[in-house]
Amino acid sequence: MTIIIDGKAAVASVIEAIASAATSLETSVHRRSGLAVIIVGNEPAKRCFSISPP
Numbered sequence: 001m002t003i004i005i006d007g008k009a010a011v012a013s014v015i016e017a018i019a020s021a022a023t024s025l026e027t028s029v030h031r032r033s034g035l036a037v038i039i040v041g042n043e044p045a046k047r048c049f050s051i052s053p054p
Contacts, residue, residue, distance in 0.1 A: 022033050
């Protein structure tokens with residue numbers, strides 16, 4: 001039996017759940033969530049990859 005999944009609806013649901021969780025965390029802790037990158041080593045490709053925009 002084949003099940004067809006609506007990927008756009010699934011992604012929208014996940015994004016909505018994450019946004020809701022981030023908002024509730026922000027209101028309870030009074031801090032915004034963020035992203036940090038730790039570069040280990042001195043390889044130029046790592047630095048270039050972490051700085052490049054998505």
